[in-house]
Ligand SMILES: Nc1ncnc2c1ncn2[C@@H]1O[C@H](COP(=O)(O)OP(=O)(O)O)[C@@H](O)[C@H]1O
C-alpha cells in the first residue's frame with residue numbers, strides 16, 4: 001500500500017462520507033503549494049474559508065477534498081465531515097495509531113525549527129524519517145504534519161508551539177512522543193504569560209503527552225532547567241535527561257568555528273562524538289547535542305547521525321550568511337530577520353562577537369509581545385552588545401528606543417521608527433570587512449534591511 005490515505009481509511013478515521021473512492025498521496029491546506037494527489041483540507045481561518053478554494057484544489061489535481069458542507073459542481077471526490085478541523089485531527093490520530101515510528105516532539109522559546117531540521121538530518125541517516133514542514137507547529141500544523149506521515153516512517157519529528165496554557169497539552173496528545181525535547185526557555189509571548197516561570201510551566205505540558213517510558217530532554221544550561229525537571233517528574237516521566245552543559249547526559253565539550261561552520265566536541269550518554277556542522281554559534285552546538293541525545297535515547301547510532309550534520313546549513317532568516325559589495329571590498333551579512341526574543345538576540349549577538357570582522361555592526365528591530373517589561377528587556381541588550389564588541393548599532397522600533405538611550409554615543413549608528421528608514425543608512429555605511437547582523441521580530445520587518453543590503457550586489 002503506497003497511498004497515504006484511501007477513501008475507506010479516511011472515512012473510517014473521520015466517520016465522514018466520501019462521494020467517490022480516492023487515494024491521496026499527500027496532504028495540503030493551501031492550493032498554491034498543493035501537489036498532484038494531495039488531499040486538500042478546506043480549513044476555515046479568520047479571513048478565508050477553504051471551501052472557496054476546493055475548485056482551485058481540483059484544478060491543481062488534488063485527489064480529494066476534506067469539507068464540511070455540500071459544494072455545488074465540485075469536480076472531484078469530497079470527504080464530508082461535521083467539522084474540517086476535527087476531521088484533520090481524526091486523520092492525525094489515525095496516522096499516529098497505525099504508525100510504528102519512534103516519535104520525537106520539539107518545543108521551546110527559540111530553536112524549535114532549527115532543532116527539528118537537525119533531527120531530520122540525524123534520524124534521516126538512520127532510517128525513513130518524516131518531519132514537520134516549515135514551522136508547522138500550531139493547531140492545524142501539528143495535525144497536518146501527523147496526518148502527512150508516510151506509513152513506512154521509522155522516525156517522526158514534530159515541532160510543537162504554543163502561546164497560551166493548555167495548547168501544548170492538546171497538541172502533544174496527538175503526537176504521543178517517545179522523546180520530548182525542550183530547546184530553551186526565554187521571555188517570548190510574555191504579554192500572555194507574565195513571567196518565564198509561567199512559560200516554563202506551559203512548555204512542560206509537552207511532558208504530559210510522553211508515552212510510558214518516554215524521555216524528557218532538558219537544556220542543562222537554562223536557568224529554568226530545575227523547574228522543567230520538577231514538572232517532568234510531576235508528569236510521571238521516568239527518564240529525565242539533560243543536554244548542553246558540561247555535567248549533562250549529553251555534554252557539549254567545546255566547539256571551534258571553521259570556514260564553513262563549526263567543529264564540535266561532545267559526549268552523548270558517555271560516548272565521545274565529534275562532528276562538523278555547517279553553521280556557527282553556541283546555540284547551534286547546543287541544539288545539535290540535544291538532537292544527538294534524542295538519537296542516543298532511541299538507541300540509534302549517534303556517530304552516523306552526527307556525521308549528517310555536515311549537511312546542516314543555517315536556515316533563511318535564522319543565521320544564513322551571504323556577502324555583499326561594500327566600499328573598497330565586501331561585507332558579510334548574518335540574516336536573522338525571521339524572529340527575535342531575548343534568548344535568540346543574545347545567541348545572535350554572541351555569534352556576531354565571534355565573527356572575524358574589521359567592524360561589527362548590529363542592526364536590530366523590536367522584539368515584540370514582550371509585555372510591560374518590554375523596554376527593560378531591550379535596554380538590557382546593551383550588555384550583550386558590549387560583550388560582543390559591537391562597533392556600530394542601528395536600531396528601529398519604539399521598544400528599541402530604551403536600548404538606544406543606554407548606548408554610548410561612540411556605538412550609535414542611527415535610530416528610526418521603522419526598518420525602512422534605517423535601511424538606506426545601513427546600506428550606504430557598509431565598508432570592506434564589515435560583518436552585519438540583522439535581527440528583530442518578524443513584525444519589525446527587518447527583511448527590508450536585508451533587501452537593502454542585497455541591493456548593493458551579492459559578492460562571492
Ligand atoms: N537553542 C537556542 N537558544 C537561543 N536561541 C536560539 C536557539 N536555537 C536557535 N536560536 C535562535 O532563534 C532563532 C529562531 O530559530 P528557530 O529555529 O526558527 O526557532 P523557533 O522555531 O522556535 O521559532 C534563530 O535565528 C536563532 O537566532
Ligand SMILES: [Mg+2]
Nearest residue numbers: 112113134135
Ligand atoms: Mg519554528
